[in-house]
Amino acid sequence: MSMDKIKGSEKIKIFRCDESCASGAAALCAACFNRNESAAYMAYFLTNKQTAAVCAKDGDTIVGYAAARVVADEAEIMDVAVSHKFRRRGIGRELMSSLEALCREMGVAKLYLEVRSQNSAARALYSSLGYEVYGTRHGYYIDPADDAVLMKKNINILNTAFADNSNGC
Ligand SMILES: CC(C)(COP(=O)(O)OP(=O)(O)OC[C@H]1O[C@@H](n2cnc3c(N)ncnc32)[C@H](O)[C@@H]1OP(=O)(O)O)[C@@H](O)C(=O)NCCC(=O)NCCS
Incomplete structure (x- = not known):
């Protein structure tokens, strides 16, 4: 995924998470939230078919992470975190946009x-x-x-983009 909108961070790229992201994502969550998941639990979560997750990497280091749990056409966003020294550069916004796009691909219409x-x-x-x-x-x-x-947030394009077509086709 492209990262043109992240300020001063040409090395930073957004990826869909896989198992290899588990320890980096767990460490970032431990640093940002008052909880401590193991890398093993994170690997389990990231490889679950109902998980949508993206991360921002500076080289090989995960500096941002966002994840949602998908059930049918709904997704619940579980975590959004950006490493302290990388904040206010647009990474959180790009992670959320990428997560939304991934959820849409997975058939999600509503984000919570x-x-x-x-x-x-x-x-x-x-x-x-x-x-x-x-x-x-x-x-x-x-x-x-x-x-x-x-x-x-409703991301069901069919419900929003065509809602005003009152004259029909
Ligand atoms: C919330 C968080 C993910 C934002 O990440 P970020 O990369 O700094 O966010 P961005 O740079 O993309 O900012 C996007 C917008 O969010 C808002 N924002 C971000 N940080 C803000 C701050 N400290 N104060 C006010 N608004 C802020 C602004 O509207 C900003 O847009 P702008 O820069 O055009 O003003 C980050 O602060 C974080 O990791 N916090 C700790 C974990 C957390 O609280 N997660 C959310 C749990 S629900």
Whole structure:
């Protein structure tokens, strides 16, 4: 996948994840989230047929990762993470766009995610990509306590692109 929109990062490329990405993705998630998955679990997740996952690599190093679980025509975005020193260069946006394209290829029409209400960076990213808030789960997160904001995006082209064709064909 091409990476023209990532600022000052001509070496950075986006790839669809496979098993070889497991340890890098697990390390990035451990650094960005309050949890610690093993590389073995990540390898299991990445090789599952219901997983859609992409990563950004600087050379051989994974500096960004985004993944979703696909069920029928819906996908739930599980993780989006960019290595701290690579943030604000457009990698998160490109990962989300690539993940959306991959989900579309897998037959997904609706994307869902949840995000901490205090996570202004992620909320701004998702809003800018067309995700809309459809609910809140109060007190959903702990350590630190926070509400979950529920967001969704309809990527069903047939429902959106042709919705205004009121005259028919
Ligand atoms: C959220 C995250 C993935 C964004 O990655 P990123 O590569 O820095 O994002 P981008 O550079 O592509 O930014 C895209 C847009 O997101 C928004 N954004 C990103 N970081 C932001 C920040 N710190 N403050 C406000 N808006 C921010 C902006 O709208 C930005 O567009 P702009 O640069 O044109 O203003 C990154 O901050 C991260 O990994 N955070 C920790 C993990 C996390 O919270 N993941 C989300 C869990 S739901």
